[in-house]
Amino acid sequence: MNAYAGDVAALARKDLLLEVRSRDTLPAMLLFVVSALTIFHFALPSGSSERAETGLLWIAIVFTALLGLTRAFAAEREGGVLDGLVLAPCDRSAIWLGKTIGLTVFLVLAELVALPAFALFFHPLSWDLVAAVALADIGIASIGTLLAAIAAASRARELLLPLLFLPLAIPVVIGGVGASIASDPGSFLGFLILYDGVFAILSWASFEYVITE
Amino acid sequence: MSTSLLSRHGRGPSVRFGPLFAAAALALLVGGFALAFYWAPEDADQGFSQKIFYLHVPIALTAYACFGWGAWKALRLLWTGERRYDLESYTAIHMGLIFGLLTLVTGSIWAKISWGQWWTWGERQLVLFLILFLFYSSYFMLRYSTDPGPRRERNSAVYALFGVVLIPVSFLAVRIAGTILHPTIFTHEGADLPWQMLVAFLVCLAGMLSLAATLYRVELTGKRIDASLRELRELLA
């Protein structure tokens, strides 16, 4: 158990360190999300409701996450070390957990900029929305890591990853927008917890089947 | 012996069952539709247009069954590693997608009759099927863009499992979305069904499932022959 946790921590730390040093992914995500919010302002005719604006925030979150996901295994691919990672003497599912934690951190960092930007451009946010975003991050990172591994095996991975991801993201958007605007966000937040639990377990259990050659 | 072509691609159930499913489909489907039109009473509220119910709902349930069957075969693939399950899973999901498309089309026609629009976000079943249709279409994109081999088989199997988990999750999602985001004004869930309607419906359902089973067997056999021929070619090259 300790060895497992150690492996996971090492893998997550590796990804985060790589990002700190190379600064490839996170700045792009930050810029993307602010640009998207700006475009949304121009896309929404004046007099649009706050509810519509909140809906668009969730679109921005989903597509920014997608941007981050496409980079999930990029470092390994470019360094040619994907086989080395798989051959490492650790449980394959530890790779999934390490990557997922790293990805969640990326998403949270991106939203630390995105949410204040949204509050500035549009309207103030509720704590329910913040909670929903946090829960959504976990779910997105969980399935994203797995789907990135699946897409990595295809000839058109940049095209395939969004296609695989978006249908699975629909319940997240429903839960997130619902929690953000409903008078009783509890059931929506509960739904997001259910989503996270179910898909995290499924991703964790099936990761070893998609990562091996 | 274990590397013979047939055992690699799987030997279908003995030929006996093939005609059995087809005969069952014929009898149950024709019989079921006959019952629906000639015997079951007309619905008090919706009138004659309710008769689509005997077509649309069995098709929808059959689609679910196909996706479930595909997921089961996918699980068997991951469990045992036997390559033949890949073709079986793929064919089942192909069937599911076809029946899913038919669900959307017949559902759309029903919406047109009932509420005058070809599409409505208020009909939960329709919205759920749209999500699943998108998901399983992506399954096909996955298969087409990955080179054949064990990798593609495993990836497809895992994605198929995600699909079957998505079904109840999306159902729940669409349900709670109806409460606040997209009010479910319209619904086909009527009061309790008169028993004659229920009987006719069940016969139609059994018929549709038999139809799916028949088409599944036919398609699977075709795919297996394809694979065997390809292998023969390679052996003789």
Add this chain to the structure above:
Amino acid sequence: MSTAEKYVTGAYLVLLGSILVYVLIIALKVGRLEEELADVTRAAREKLGG
């Protein structure tokens, strides 16, 4: 025929049409498989000396 009856009939015709399209596709496939089988048989004869 009333509007409702037209649409209902249309829906059932969609099913019938789909089944027939499927039959058509399978028929084409079987034709192709037959050709390929003939090819492979020929190749086998040549290779194994008739």
